[in-house]
Amino acid sequence: MKKFWLSLLSIIIPASAVTFEDNDTVVLLGNTVIERAQKYGYLETAINLSARKKKLKFRNLGWSGDTVFGHARSYFGPPKEGFDRLKSDLTELKPNVVIVCYGAVAAYDGQKGLTEFLAGYETLLSMIQSSASPREIVIVSPPPAESLGAPMPDMREHNKRLALYSKAVGKLAQKHKLQFADFFTTLGESKGLTDNGLHFTPEGYQTAAPKLVEALGLSVATGNQLQSEHARKLREATVAKNKLFFFRWRPANETYLRLFRKHEQGNNLKELPMFDPLIADAEKQIEALKKTTLSLK
Template identity: 70%
Template sequence: MLGRVLFLVTLLSIPRLEAITFKDSDVVVFLGNTVIERAQKYGHLETSVTLAAGKKNLKFRNLGWSGDSVFGHARSYFGPPKDGIGRLKADLAELKPNVVIVCYGALAAFEGDKGLPEFIAGYEGLLNMIAETANPREIVLVSPPPAESLGDPMPDMTEHNQRLAQYSNAIAELAKKRKLSFADFYTAVGTGGKGLTDNGLHFHEKGYRVIAPKFTKALGLTPPNESQLESERGGKLRETIVAKNKLFFHRWRPANETYLRLFRKHEQGNNVKELPMFDPFIAEREKEIETFRQSISTVK
């Protein structure tokens, strides 16, 4: 209880994110581990932010990678972590994002006190790389969401939520130190919800639908209203976002990566030239997204 009180008191001293600043035609990258990667499958987070951005025509790219860390462990495939960071660096250099929304800490929090210094040091390195590689206009650090206690036979996540609160606090302090925006996703979601995850950690479709407006609000934006989201056009917008995300996923994370870019590229590496062929299809989906966005803006 004391730790939770201290967490809240500390957060009071940290400037809140008034509103993320988007400009027309911005490329926005979502970066993080499981909570970010799984979001592309359902489209709720991106749909909510798309509509909350008003008249801005944005292009979103999801670079989330399940199980990833600030050191790029999961992205490294068969090599050392530096290979994962190298891959991410190449992705950012190609995408040239104007805004990067970063959400790490959910996995690292399992290490508790002993892992916190290493996590923050790694986060610093990651942020340095992002700034040097892409030089985005804005970087937003998002705290990890809380875990759920689903009852027997699932574990009680109260203690883990205390660790998540601790890591959220440290991320907020890091944002303050680097003069970056901080989005308090942990507090926005809250620890009282049940039935939003598959296992206490990973949100399912209903979970993302529930947390999407909370995520948007944590970014300092006004979430779209239910009539917009539940309209036929709102449904089509989300479906098109999901379709676009699927195309982009296959573009940057092809299933046969080993043959295209890694140690078996001598067999099929010539087919890597086909990856850019996804780009026109992605562009078509984005035109449809913009058409739906414009039409939905008239729904009250």
């Protein structure tokens, strides 16, 4: 296994640091690992602290089970509806930086699915650029799977597939002169991150967060900062803000608000923008807590 990881190191593409500017909107885009991150706040908090004094707004557009084709985002229409939905979201948000993490789902198809996956990724990147014109797009490789022992499956073969896809998205980033964060190799053989070999636990996100910051080429906040009571409050405020944005972006009763039952309760659609000032207030609190946390040595 060690030989496998050492051989993988030889294909890492060196990452230069992601550049944030004051008042940037940062979109986190991907499948389950991104969507579930909003519940715990570790990834966003770690990235936010790494930006130091720069004010950032984060919008989590993760969607469990999603792929570069966006099909999981479809509701009752054809699969393409999901991709169109994502395009609309990006057009509305106009992010300055988009951090994209796909490949965990597609890797199950192995070598035979790689060509289709890369073609889909090309289409996704083109759509992101045309709809949002972000200053930076960052491609993040999927994280490794974890072998937890019986009765859970042995993930060694799947990690070989994930390594294949990680290498491929690294080359894709190089081709388009985009930032590449090798999350797969940075996490390496870390243990105790998941509850089922695939999905991070809260503790898993806590461990993975500084690793992702490293993969992005950024400086991790000090241990005192990350482990302080102020950081805990910052993370909790981040989670609260994420809930507000989730309710704004993916309301539970969307069928009644926008789709085929909107004739019943479509009048409530006007309430969705009422979340915007609540989100803005939450972000002011986040910024204040961030300043306090960064003041620690």
